[in-house]
Amino acid sequence: MSQTPSVTGHEVTAIILAAGLGTRMKSSLPKAMHPLGGVPMIRLLIDKAAQVFDRIIVVVGPDMDDIASCVAPHKIIVQHERAGTGHAARQAAAEFGGGDVAVLYADNPLISVPLMQQLVAPRPDGVMLRLLAMRPKDPGRYGRLVTSGDDVQRITEWEDATEDERAISLCNAGMLCAAATDMRRWLNALTHDNAQGEYYLTDVVEQAAGEGRVAFIEGSEAELAGVNSRAELAAAERTLQEQLRAAAMADGVTLVAPETVFLSADTKLSQDCVIEPHVVFGPGVRLGRGVHVRAFSHLEGCTIGDNSRIGPFARLRPGTVCAAETHIGNFVELKATQLGQGSKVNHLSYIGDAEIGAGTNIGAGSITCNYDGVFKHKTSIGDHAFIGSNTIMVAPIRVGDATLVAAGSVLTENVADTDFAVARARQVAKPGRGQQMQDALKAKKEKS
Missing domain, CATH: 3.90.550.10 (Spore Coat Polysaccharide Biosynthesis Protein SpsA; Chain A)
Incomplete structure (x- = not known):
């Protein structure tokens, strides 16, 4: 060749x-x-x-x-x-x-x-x-x-x-x-x-x-030096990481604590990226200009657009592509997901096998139920949608443009463009019943 x-x-x-x-x-x-x-x-x-x-x-x-x-x-x-x-x-x-x-x-x-x-x-x-x-x-x-x-x-x-x-x-x-x-x-x-x-x-x-x-x-x-043992492998990894970190910083990347950041041989970091401490890059990661990755995040097989914010404690898995100016927050995991420009998944969420449009907000604790035990299924969310906190989207499903989904909903059917969707039981209040139940439980505890 x-x-x-x-x-x-x-x-x-x-x-x-x-x-x-x-x-x-x-x-x-x-x-x-x-x-x-x-x-x-x-x-x-x-x-x-x-x-x-x-x-x-x-x-x-x-x-x-x-x-x-x-x-x-x-x-x-x-x-x-x-x-x-x-x-x-x-x-x-x-x-x-x-x-x-x-x-x-x-x-x-x-x-x-x-x-x-x-x-x-x-x-x-x-x-x-x-x-x-x-x-x-x-x-x-x-x-x-x-x-x-x-x-x-x-x-x-x-x-x-x-x-x-x-x-x-x-x-x-x-x-x-x-x-x-x-x-x-x-x-x-x-x-x-x-x-x-x-x-x-x-x-x-x-x-x-x-x-x-x-x-x-x-x-x-x-x-x-040759690599013939696990100890020599570890020494070679240290040497390689030092080389990769030095090359990244020479190219205009800020590593806040270089010794704590681990890169792959094929990691591509663009100018003015900022990488905070304890970030791990697996194979196949590409970051655009001005991306800020906050501490304790793990990225693998993903592409991140310019001026996006990732973490802290975020996990981006293979097949994830985030457009420019997206925000991925703490304890968020994305897998095989396309995230449109300016969209946000900021807190405690799992989004897998999904396509999400531009300007959409995914509320805290939301998940896509993408796996039925045998097959993976796709979730599609349009532009400028607002997904309330603690929403469960059971794939396959489509949530349209400019939709509003109430917090705590479990979606099992498509939501049309501009609709408001509520998928939860109606709240019922029983006057005085709360105190009665607490008293009964305390009495039971005293007898036990």
Whole structure:
């Protein structure tokens, strides 16, 4: 699938290795499918890689249909035998093409577009291969780069490293790029004579160094650290949230307490939005200019028009579209609802599977009864209607334009335009009976 033109001037293919089970995650979910910023980490990586590479090939393990669906429409290669990273990359060799090929890892989802562009940029004469490196605070079990001056001689995996080599602070970040013809040849020459009995992708570095120079670009641990455990996943989420918050504020969004706001990778906040503390954005949220989201609100899969007010303690669920200048207040939940310009649902209401016109007010405690236990049904409310407090609308139902519905009504039939609807029992007063009943209850309590 063709992407944006590569920075090299010729075709560059990305091979993303995603066959790992992630045993340290202790999960039935493949490692690459664990979410960051509300989306699977492999999707986060692919969306950025698509801005750099001409083609993307994903190598998965057997029975990883969920990954295959997630990365569509990009090509999938199955590694039926998990025999190491070199073996995984070799499975895609027939798809390398004739330009350059870069190998990326699904568990390195925070790499930035600029760093990927540096990785695949034209290499100086004599440089056979370029790779990414970092100096993590805790080098742990990362492979170590053995260098001579500015050139890499080889990479030693932690399991095979000597004590002196383990003391090296410059670590392999995993990602590398070379000419497709060279990469294919190096991969075919790999052996598995090592502590783990696997084909290491890192062994191509020593082969490349034997034919020319191997250069490295040093990046930050924040964007190059791998995600192999739940703790590392949480650390990556912290890093991503910091990046997303900083980007939002740079674009003219006010985050009153940034550290308490959680964004999804695809959250779109327009200029002059104000986000109060403890707001969570699930996937698929779009806010227009000047939207004010008050504290402790949760938004997911919704679009909010300019100058609207949301919350506090509001929940907007997928399929909700609010036009400009709408008000959604405290303890209000909207699901799959179209709310017209200037309309208000301000207090303690549930509105689901509904279309509401412009300038309509939904009173406190009102609900649409949209589910009969099997099917969902639609409620339609016109323009400039006034729905009194504690109204129950039993769908399917239509309430017309400029209608007035009395508080406490239970609507089971349509209301025509401009009508006044009352659907409740008539109030009956029994003189003196209230005191009699209270006295009787108190006497009963004294006897018990």
